[in-house]
Amino acid sequence: MCDxxxxxxxxxxxYAIAHNxxxxxxxxxxxxxxxxxxxxxxxxxxxxLKIGKRDVIFPEVFVSLQFKCEKLTxxxxxxxxxxxxxxxxxxxxxxxxxxxxxxxxxxxxxxxNFEDVLMYKLINLYKFKQLMVQFIRFYIKANKKLGxxxxxxxxxxxxFEIKKDEVKKLCFIDLGNSITxxxxxxxxxxxxxxxxxWKARKYVYTKPWLMTLLAPFGVGxxxxxxxxxLNRNKNYYKKMDAADTSIYEINYNNNGNxxxxxxxxxxxxxxxxxxxxxxxxxxxxxxxxxxxxxKPLYEKLEYLLKFNYFKxxx
Numbered sequence: 001m002c003d004x005x006x007x008x009x010x011x012x013x014x015y016a017i018a019h020n021x022x023x024x025x026x027x028x029x030x031x032x033x034x035x036x037x038x039x040x041x042x043x044x045x046x047x048x049l050k051i052g053k054r055d056v057i058f059p060e061v062f063v064s065l066q067f068k069c070e071k072l073t074x075x076x077x078x079x080x081x082x083x084x085x086x087x088x089x090x091x092x093x094x095x096x097x098x099x100x101x102x103x104x105x106x107x108x109x110x111x112x113n114f115e116d117v118l119m120y121k122l123i124n125l126y127k128f129k130q131l132m133v134q135f136i137r138f139y140i141k142a143n144k145k146l147g148x149x150x151x152x153x154x155x156x157x158x159x160f161e162i163k164k165d166e167v168k169k170l171c172f173i174d175l176g177n178s179i180t181x182x183x184x185x186x187x188x189x190x191x192x193x194x195x196x197x198w199k200a201r202k203y204v205y206t207k208p209w210l211m212t213l214l215a216p217f218g219v220g221x222x223x224x225x226x227x228x229x230l231n232r233n234k235n236y237y238k239k240m241d242a243a244d245t246s247i248y249e250i251n252y253n254n255n256g257n258x259x260x261x262x263x264x265x266x267x268x269x270x271x272x273x274x275x276x277x278x279x280x281x282x283x284x285x286x287x288x289x290x291x292x293x294x295k296p297l298y299e300k301l302e303y304l305l306k307f308n309y310f311k312x313x314x
Contacts, residue, residue, distance in 0.1 A: 033053070049103060053102070066146055118273045158266070251292045260291055260304070
């Protein structure tokens with residue numbers, strides 16, 4: 001692994017950000033981070049400006065630099081700049097404060113999160129399988145070379161890159177919770193916290209009646225855009241069956257099983273939405289046992305790619 005010459009001292013105030021990038025809108029606002037859509041002054045180019053506390057921004061910068069060192073950039077948005085926030089950012093980007101905040105400026109891939117692309121059927125099943133295989137292979141390389149685990153994989157953190165009305169690839173976003181061998185961000189307490197969080201999600205997702213009840217409130221899906229989307233979500237959760245139930249037999253440990261579970265859920269979601277006769281993955285006892293083993297994540301992903309599901313693209 002090549003050296004990553006970045007420390008918190010390398011984060012400098014970049015006055016050109018506040019001067020050259022105009023505010024469009026705030027995409028999300030949390031206690032520890034803002035995600036803001038900006039546009040380069042005098043041009044049509046749009047970018048994501050993420051501003052937040054050290055524990056959010058530094059890992060994202062560090063991990064993105066590690067990916068660049070290893071020439072693993074295919075399934076990630078490009079990183080352009082990073083630095084420290086000062087008072088010049090406050091009014092420009094509608095911040096409440098600038099104290100102890102940092103930023104990263106990255107490529108804007110568009111509003112094409114996994115859920116929207118599927119629900120509006122902007123992709124067919126053949127293309128979906130192609131892109132999923134390519135995405136998993138990229139993840140295998142990243143885990144082998146960097147010990148990378150995304151750690152916050154969900155529908156909203158996977159974006160399809162669409163160029164000239166064609167879906168090109170599936171990308172990770174939001175690396176703030178990611179870990180690598182060079183960045184041991186996740187400490188014992190936070191790992192246990194994540195485990196409890198996922199156990200709570202497991203309970204909700206394995207109760208179709210509860211998912212149907214909570215769908216109008218955006219639980220399990222992004223807040224709905226319109227009434228049609230709301231109705232689609234209600235109908236979708238009514239169709240959940242034993243396939244997803246078998247997925248939740250995988251233990252929620254801290255060696256990447258979170259992401260295995262989410263990938264399997266993504267596949268079954270695509271089948272339910274895009275295939276008139278869904279061919280979902282229902283795990284056997286032996287498959288569940290393998291995923292619950294202590295094997296490294298990349299071996300589990302390689303094992304997944306050998307499933308019959310990926311032997312055909314139709």
